[in-house]
Amino acid sequence: MSFLQINELHKSFGATHILKGINLEIEEGGFLVLVGPSGCGKSTLLNTIAGLEPITSGEIRINGNQVNDLHPSKRDIAMVFQSYALYPNMTVGQNIAFGMEIRGVPKAERDKAIADVANLLQIGHLLDRKPSQLSGGQRQRVAMGRALVRDPQVFLFDEPLSNLDAKLRIDMRTEIKRLHQRMKTTIVYVTHDQIEAMTLATKIAVLKDGLLQQFGTPAEIYNDPVNMFVADFMGSPAMNLVPATIVTEGNKLAVKLDRGERQPILLPLSGGPAGLSAYNGKKVIFGIRPEALTDPDGADRNASQLATADCHIEVVEPAGSDTFAVTALGGKHVVARLRADANVKPGTTTPLAFNLTKAVFFDPESQNRIS
Amino acid sequence: MSVPSQDNAARTGIFARAIIYSALILFAIYYLLPLYVMLVNSLKPLDEIRQGNMLSLPQQWTFEPWRSAWSTAQIGVSPTGLKPYFLNSIMMVAPAVALSTILGALNGYVLTKWRFKGDNLVFGLMLLACFIPFQIVLIPSARILGILGLAGSIPGLILIHMVYGLGFTTLFFRNYYEAFPTELIRAAQIDGASFFQIFRRILLPSSGPIIVVTVIWQFTNIWNDFLFGSSFSSVDSIPITVALNNLVNSSTGVKEYNVHFAGAILAALPTLIVYIVSGRYFVRGLMAGAVKG
Ligand SMILES: Nc1ncnc2c1ncn2[C@@H]1O[C@H](COP(=O)(O)OP(=O)(O)OP(=O)(O)O)[C@@H](O)[C@H]1O
Numbered sequence A: 001m002s003f004l005q006i007n008e009l010h011k012s013f014g015a016t017h018i019l020k021g022i023n024l025e026i027e028e029g030g031f032l033v034l035v036g037p038s039g040c041g042k043s044t045l046l047n048t049i050a051g052l053e054p055i056t057s058g059e060i061r062i063n064g065n066q067v068n069d070l071h072p073s074k075r076d077i078a079m080v081f082q083s084y085a086l087y088p089n090m091t092v093g094q095n096i097a098f099g100m101e102i103r104g105v106p107k108a109e110r111d112k113a114i115a116d117v118a119n120l121l122q123i124g125h126l127l128d129r130k131p132s133q134l135s136g137g138q139r140q141r142v143a144m145g146r147a148l149v150r151d152p153q154v155f156l157f158d159e160p161l162s163n164l165d166a167k168l169r170i171d172m173r174t175e176i177k178r179l180h181q182r183m184k185t186t187i188v189y190v191t192h193d194q195i196e197a198m199t200l201a202t203k204i205a206v207l208k209d210g211l212l213q214q215f216g217t218p219a220e221i222y223n224d225p226v227n228m229f230v231a232d233f234m235g236s237p238a239m240n241l242v243p244a245t246i247v248t249e250g251n252k253l254a255v256k257l258d259r260g261e262r263q264p265i266l267l268p269l270s271g272g273p274a275g276l277s278a279y280n281g282k283k284v285i286f287g288i289r290p291e292a293l294t295d296p297d298g299a300d301r302n303a304s305q306l307a308t309a310d311c312h313i314e315v316v317e318p319a320g321s322d323t324f325a326v327t328a329l330g331g332k333h334v335v336a337r338l339r340a341d342a343n344v345k346p347g348t349t350t351p352l353a354f355n356l357t358k359a360v361f362f363d364p365e366s367q368n369r370i371s
Numbered sequence B: 001m002s003v004p005s006q007d008n009a010a011r012t013g014i015f016a017r018a019i020i021y022s023a024l025i026l027f028a029i030y031y032l033l034p035l036y037v038m039l040v041n042s043l044k045p046l047d048e049i050r051q052g053n054m055l056s057l058p059q060q061w062t063f064e065p066w067r068s069a070w071s072t073a074q075i076g077v078s079p080t081g082l083k084p085y086f087l088n089s090i091m092m093v094a095p096a097v098a099l100s101t102i103l104g105a106l107n108g109y110v111l112t113k114w115r116f117k118g119d120n121l122v123f124g125l126m127l128l129a130c131f132i133p134f135q136i137v138l139i140p141s142a143r144i145l146g147i148l149g150l151a152g153s154i155p156g157l158i159l160i161h162m163v164y165g166l167g168f169t170t171l172f173f174r175n176y177y178e179a180f181p182t183e184l185i186r187a188a189q190i191d192g193a194s195f196f197q198i199f200r201r202i203l204l205p206s207s208g209p210i211i212v213v214t215v216i217w218q219f220t221n222i223w224n225d226f227l228f229g230s231s232f233s234s235v236d237s238i239p240i241t242v243a244l245n246n247l248v249n250s251s252t253g254v255k256e257y258n259v260h261f262a263g264a265i266l267a268a269l270p271t272l273i274v275y276i277v278s279g280r281y282f283v284r285g286l287m288a289g290a291v292k293g
């Protein structure tokens, strides 16, 4: 049974409809990551789960109990705010203990809990400082500590790492993952960071304009996006989305990619999604991730459908571990990810291998996946 | 090349500074002169003042005028000095300031952190209170004090001053709390703190500067008020400002200027002390409000 369940959740601020029927569920100990462009309603969704914003209609259940009308303090959740929200007039220790103090936990027990959490987060030496005397990363850890000391049913994290520098972010990300593996508490986590989403989540929910676009495991979201928005949103560099035409070659379907005055590329398909035959002779959007478009030597040898075509390389971007090459297909720039030592030069023509097992197709009108 | 020009710069610096400082000193003298006159003349016997030179130091120093102003001078009909009225003022000002500050803080808290439908309208109406001239509310106030049975009493004066100050104190606190991060309130809610716990434990400890501003503002206004004091007081609730007027205007006998000066200083002393003690915070609080609000 799912532990946190959200059914047909609607939320309006006055006349503005923000969340438009969200359905989500996560099992106990799961890690749900909410992603989506700015202003799509992620924080609003988190706040409704916390009970900080009343919902307009729908239902929120935690551990089987409906919590719609429960006060935030009664929902047994702990939240880490994007801005940390540390009480400025209290020391780190008092900040961590405030919730317990309000709930009347005896002093000795509080001190023990503070010591445990401080030990876990390595902030023991900071307990007597005020938040203003801490660095960003230290504040972050105190904010985490205030939540962790509670041992709630659900943790809510709203972009907790967004204010940190790149290095600290990666450290904290690992830290959160380790904590989750150890505590096994259900977590709902908002982030803008693709990698955070992919590495932490057991389930990802992609939101856009208050509508749930796709809900699934990171692999599902990444490999089987349901529409062009999800395909484009997840992954960095983003998936190549190229206008193409489905044609018949022999008795098989093939993808035809125009290249202006150059000869079009024909990629024969064996298998492919069943729905594609209905698009014979029609335009589709051909989606292929940069890592599925590579130099023939670096291509996945186990791929069942590998097609090679000569491509004109326009730009080469060495990025250390990989080299990215940009070519033009169907009037779009298309990024290919090659081995770091691949011998490609801008302005030359080189064969590229298309791993068609990983390719996806979208209807250009509805933008939905053709399956 | 650079040496002479530096020299020049230094010289113009000194020159500009000299002008600025002389202007400042001039203004300081201008403002301090009345205080000086009051002080020296309050320490002279009356004869010396009559001889003419207001600016000279006393030839014969005496504290008699101060003693007289404090405890024996004729105020209206009774020779009590300013002392009982000073105490009246204290008993009026302290609760009025405390109550209007606390209520203003609560108003500001509700108007920014517990928003409700029409909150801005309520705030607008409260703001309006700041612009209503005292004279307009005199008769309605008198009527209400009468109905409440508070006419002519110190509690009645406290009520009037509290209500009248509420517009200002609410404005101060609302603008200050507007900039206070709402996420802190939410965090405290999740921690289980109640409405008043959040106010007392989270908001108030961060309100130092604005409390100082409000207290100074309310204290000076209420202490210095004359109109309400003269309109709504009776014999045993007269505040010091009205008593000072009665002292100066007592028609019997000679005009004891030295006693008048001493009395005026006595009446001004509490506000002076408040400014000297907390003036630094006042400026800081105003600045904080300006930047954040
Ligand atoms: N109190 C409010 N009143 C009216 N509209 C609001 C309120 N809070 C948020 N909104 C609107 O709701 C929408 C969603 O806001 P929300 O903060 O949930 O976005 P978000 O997905 O968290 O964005 P970001 O990634 O930038 O944090 C926005 O368009 C915002 O303007």
Ligand SMILES: [Mg+2]
Binding pocket: A042, A043, A044
């Ligand atoms: Mg947000």
